[in-house]
Every structure is written in C-alpha cells, then in structure tokens.
Amino acid sequence: MSSLVVGSVALDTVETPYGRADDALGGTAVYFSLAASLFTAVQLVGVVGDDFPESGIELLRSRGVDLAGLQRRQGETFRWVGEYHHDMNVAHTLDTRLNVFETFHPTIPESYRDAEFVFLGNIDPELQLEVLRQVRQPKLTTLDTMNFWIERKRDALTEVIQRVDAVLINDAEIREYTGCYNVLKAASQLQDAGPRYIIVKRGEYGAILFAGDDIFLVPAFPTWDVRDTTGAGDSFAGGFLGYLDRCSSVNPPDLRAAVVYGTVLASFTVEDFSVRGLERADSAGMHERYGRMAAITRVDAAAPTVQRDLVREGV
C-alpha cells in the first residue's frame, strides 16, 4: 500500500479578499501528500532549494511522508505569487519563479518503483512520461494538467493521456483540450483516447466522475468560510488516490467514495491559507464531513410521485 506523487513543492504568496500569506508552504506534492497521508503511506518526488524551511520537512515527516525522492538543490525553491478576487474559482497569477524547479527531472527511488497508486501532478507532460517509464506495475496512474501544457505541449500531453488510467482535469481545461463545450461530450471524447476514468473538477460546484458508463455528480462540501482555494485540486487528488489506495480497489462504489473524500479534503484546504486547513483535518473530521455529504445530497429514489398514480391523469 503506497501512493506516489510527483509535483511541485513551493513557497506561495497569496492574497485573497480574506487575507494573505507570504512564502507559505504549498505546491502540488505538499497538498497531495498531506491529504493522502490521512489514508496511506505517501512517497513524494519533487525538488526544493536551500531556502526551503525545515518546518515544511518536519510537517511532511510528521505525517509519515517518505521524502527519499525529494531532491535538494542549491538555489531558491519554486515560488508562486497569486491573488484571488471574490470568485475564488479563478486564480490570478502575478509571478511564477521556477527556480530549482526549472531543471527538475523526476528520479524515482528504487524503493518507490512498486507504488500502486501514482499521481502525476501538473508538470510538463514530458516529465510525466519520465515517471511512467520508471514505475513498474501501478494499479492506477492519474494525471493532472493545466492550460499551459494544453497550449504548449499538446502532443506530449496526448501521449500521457493515452497511457494513464485516470485524468483529473477542471472544466475549462477539458473544454480547451477537447474543443468540446459540453462536459459530457468532452469527457466521452477523452475516455475514447484511453483513460478509463475522468474526473472533472468544477471548483465550488463540485466534481463529476466518469467511470465507464457510470456518471457520478457531487457538489463541493458547503463551506461557510472559503479563504484561499490554492491547493484545493491537489488536496482533492490526495483524498481521491489515498482513499483508493487504502481500499486497494478501483471498483465503481469505491471510486464514488474516493471522489467524496477528495471533495472533503479540498474543503479543509480552502478554509485557510497555505496548508493550515489541511493540517487541522483528522480522520474524525473527515468522516463527519463524508457523512454530511451523504446527507445533503440524498435523493430519495422512491419519492411519492415516482409512483405513476400520483401524476396527473391523461398527460
């Protein structure tokens, strides 16, 4: 039982209408690891500079995250500066400094190569392919991507898409990649290219899972205080893969539960800046929100008027 994540480890400076954080712990691999570690053993592959705070390392270690694949280089850690307005579905990037991430190549330690669940964070699709060449027999490979790669590395991205089992993508991106506005059609087109599972992330509107012929629509967990949505998608991925790894299964019911846990982990993340919301997440709180998700979405399959006789005669 182990989940491997390859992605950015970052120091983020973020401003939203609800506050700001400076050079705070962030990045795909960090959010993913903290979320997935509630379920399973996580193996992290990424790179940091010599300015990376020891407290970040300690936090990951305290959650049992294996850092054998974390490269340490001279220079500065990847930095992202962004802001959100009231519509926190949309991040506005003010500055991106790749720093040590610019020359990063993922080297998968021997001890990671039998990982069963593999998450290819939103990095250059050519690096994602490098990861796939190094792992042996994963049960489930999943990729995330973004408009930057869709526009600049489309061929490489298409090659990764053809090789992975699952694609996590947001609605604007799947529309851009497929050229298809209707999300059902776009997902169907993407499934035809290879991946058995497509998860479309819709920010505050939740997510859609396409698994074979099964479609599952789930709202975001309703949150009273959304302060910073950075890392929500990566936390979703961590909850999703971590849960599946824990079950050691990718059956449709487990996939649905995994999407709900992804949603729940994302909800903790958005409640505070950086990883502070996720740090507060524990198994009791997580299960409480899972149960609440079941309650607030419950449609009674046997509603009274489903019986024909309740409907107006002669229509």
Place this chain on the structure above:
Amino acid sequence: MSSLVVGSVALDTVETPYGRADDALGGTAVYFSLAASLFTAVQLVGVVGDDFPESGIELLRSRGVDLAGLQRRQGETFRWVGEYHHDMNVAHTLDTRLNVFETFHPTIPESYRDAEFVFLGNIDPELQLEVLRQVRQPKLTTLDTMNFWIERKRDALTEVIQRVDAVLINDAEIREYTGCYNVLKAASQLQDAGPRYIIVKRGEYGAILFAGDDIFLVPAFPTWDVRDTTGAGDSFAGGFLGYLDRCSSVNPPDLRAAVVYGTVLASFTVEDFSVRGLERADSAGMHERYGRMAAITRVDAAAPTVQRDLVREGV
C-alpha cells in the same frame, strides 16, 4: 389542488450556437404552466396582445391550463430578443419590448383566489404585492426576481420577500441582493428576512435548497444537448411547485423531491428551443430522469472507510 402563476407570456427571438427561434412561444407563465401541468391544475395570470398565436392558446389548453386570468389587449405581445454564447448560463439581451405588458396589472379571477400554491414570476415586485393581496390562504407562496428589480425596486422587493414562504433566485442575484458572496451566508441572511425556504439556482451546476436547517445540493440533470436555456428557471419553478401541489405537502423530503423534479423539468426545456423540449416531456420520461438523478448522485453513507479502522492509524 391548484397552482397559480403570474408572469410574462412572451414571443421570444433567441439565437444560440445551436440554432435560433423567431417569435417563438415563451415567457415565465408559459414555461411554468407547461411544467406544472404535468402534476396539477394550473391557473395562469398574464397578458397577451392581439398578435398572440392561437396555437399558443391551444397548447396551454391542451395541458388543462386555466386561462380565465389571461388578459387580451389590443397591441403587441411582450417580446424578448436575446442570444447565448457557449456559456449558456448567461443570456445576453438584445432587445426587450414590453408592449401590452408595460401597463399590466394582475387581476386574479375569483375562481383562482383559493389557489394553494402561488408562483410570483419575475415581474415588478409591486405587482407581486398586488397578487399577494388578492389570494386568500395559499399553502405556499414563492417568488422569483432578477437583477433589474434588485437594483430599481429594492424596497418593494424586500417587502415581498418578507411576505412569501419561498424565494427562487439565482446565485448572482442572491449575492447582489444580500451583498454576501458566500451563498450559504447569503441564504441564511435571506431566511432571516422571512422566507422559510430559499432555492438558489446555479444553471448548469444545479440548485441548492435551504429549508430551515436542512441543506440539499443537487446537480443539474446531465444533458448531452443543451440548445437553448431560455425558460429553464421557470420550468424548474413549475416542476417544483407542481410537485408540491400534487403532494399537497411542504415537508422536507417532499421539498427535496420537488427540487429534483424542478431540475428534471428544466432539463427537458434546455434540450430544444422555445417550449419544444417541454412539450415532449411526459410523466414516464420525467420519472425516468428522476430515477436517474437518484442514481447519479448516490453517495453511500456507509462507505468502507467511514469505519474508523480503515483509516491510517495514529493520524
């Protein structure tokens, strides 16, 4: 058992990326009536000019809609000209000609005044108040509104909101009216003003019902071909109130089922221009979609990891 609707009867000219319709049957009262008539007897209050096509009258009659409250005036029927781009959550108005609707005052026929379920379509809140003064003991009064009235008739709108049982409103509008971006907070603020039930419509992302402390989130019915979203909200209202009227109940489980039927009726409407999609809706198709809504949203309350022992020890 009867549902009363007061609202526009219109001839709409609409263009979308999927086609267009010219001077086609539309308006709140028409969409509402066709949807609600699948469940109950509908009483319509509105106005048309002498150019209104007899086929429109016949269609409403064929669904058993009572037209005693439909005023006929010399002049032209209300006309709306609009277009949608790919994002069909947003209508772009090109022209609005109120015509006979400009001087409309709702006169509720004596035979309508005992209506149990009352829908105040999106009209001047002062006219909505006129309606409330004429009905006797409705079980549930519901209003819809729009940005135009929020900006121009805020005091009158607030007075109606304080008097109705339920408010149907879209997410942009509830944010504008309350000045509160978070929809949970906005709905709570609106409930404090009086209405027991708030239904926030989110277009392709579905709807949220706030009923006392109960929150229910439901996605839109996933539709492969969305051709024209005009009338979706009014069809939702028709399905919602029609269902409750049929049950003669406003218990929480019935409210949830009513929201699902609203969602289902809206899905028929968006599949074609004007009322053509709604004309094709029948009880079998409606129940089939209701069942499908239950299936595609089902979250297993007893997912394996909800059992504590499946979660990583020591976290």
